[in-house]
Amino acid sequence: MITMISSKDNEKVKYTKSLLKTKNRNKENKFIIEGYRILTLAIECNVDLDYVFINEDFEKKKEHLDFINILNNKNIKIYKTTNKIFGELIDTENTQGILAVVGFKNRDIDNNIKNSHKFVLILDRIQDPGNMGTIIRTADAAGVDAIINLKGCVDIYNPKVIRSTMGSIFDMNIIHATQEDTLRVLKNNNFEIVSSFLNTENYYNEVNYKDKVALVIGNEANGVNDELIKESDTLVKIPIYGNAESLNAAISSAILMYEIKKSLV
């Protein structure tokens, strides 16, 4: 089941390499996952892998050979190539020598926010891939029903985002929508829109949250945009007790998510 590829001009190599760019990922609705750990998570989550690439070194470890058997049992096509060509298909320097190409569906807001949903996270121009991945992972842990990414967020299929999600990229209900559609759907579904905002007197732990909450987390440098602040039902801030000027966006979203979750359980 393993096919050798030794030319960098091979079509499969060229196609895979093209998926390192956001533009091509969006055209093809495909993305790359890289590394042994994330591939095992993908298999555990029953993610359909289109195909797998390994390099010359991958089969040197016993646990990797067992994993090849699992892929073979699932009839997943495996291509083996040189370390050099493999290196061109990934964005990291240290590699375990395995990647897979996976398809994704674009989820629209009207069909993916359900009446039963109680907890939604709205992300407004989150820029840092590590923050985005960590926020997705934390939202999964905190029992968030859907994440809505507004325009201007970093691509969630960026390899650094995927690594930071630690597998939650495969589970989470992540929607891309305009701010207008987001507000329409959430208001129709009776969500309380809660934004983190520095210029408010409301501390996040002194608010009585409603039974359906949409929490908005803003851009790392500029916070939540003005229009979304105006449309919010509740503004909250996290106190700073020491000398730090602010909290990291992933950290503040985690503190808020876990506090709000207490009132929804």
Next chain:
Amino acid sequence: MITMISSKDNEKVKYTKSLLKTKNRNKENKFIIEGYRILTLAIECNVDLDYVFINEDFEKKKEHLDFINILNNKNIKIYKTTNKIFGELIDTENTQGILAVVGFKNRDIDNNIKNSHKFVLILDRIQDPGNMGTIIRTADAAGVDAIINLKGCVDIYNPKVIRSTMGSIFDMNIIHATQEDTLRVLKNNNFEIVSSFLNTENYYNEVNYKDKVALVIGNEANGVNDELIKESDTLVKIPIYGNAESLNAAISSAILMYEIKKSLV
């Protein structure tokens, strides 16, 4: 006040470059801070800068020239060098072209845990520089009085750690101590030792914390070590509501710090 250096064999260049290594930083008790933002934070915090290096491009921006004036008014020695030599003094690819060398003091546990302290954070083998920096920044925000780094933590003067602290490296009372000394001093000072631990029934938000808490955060992969778990007064866990296997160490420390702080305010 600006001295030109054009040779990579210059003693100041060689000395500064040597500080990229942990071993040399510890021998000299000096570290490098890099980037315009962190240097402005250092000046705001009244940190003593030993000297500054800039590259050929730094003076092209108006705000940078103003900053040079501030440095001149403080009689801080500035060395200007080529972009190529400057590039060898830093660990990043994108640079704003400014760095400073700063001294640090080693803080011992007996003199730096005070009887008035109420909230201490103990870090057990935190490995990832981004996590370490974010934990220091969050601890500063959450009003932690001291951070105790046990053996096996990443060097806090690693450039990636410093960047992630966003200036809190200059403010925080960070102590390096053995586990034995840490337990002795904290127990003598009547701290409740609280460890995050997966195999407990205690949820972090259902515990009545005492009025002096030392929170222990463990290694990213392996958690808190066995002996420290045995010596802990209280074990707590954060619930996972979704499919995520775990939380990132910086995220879980933030959720716990802000929850514990509520009972200490």
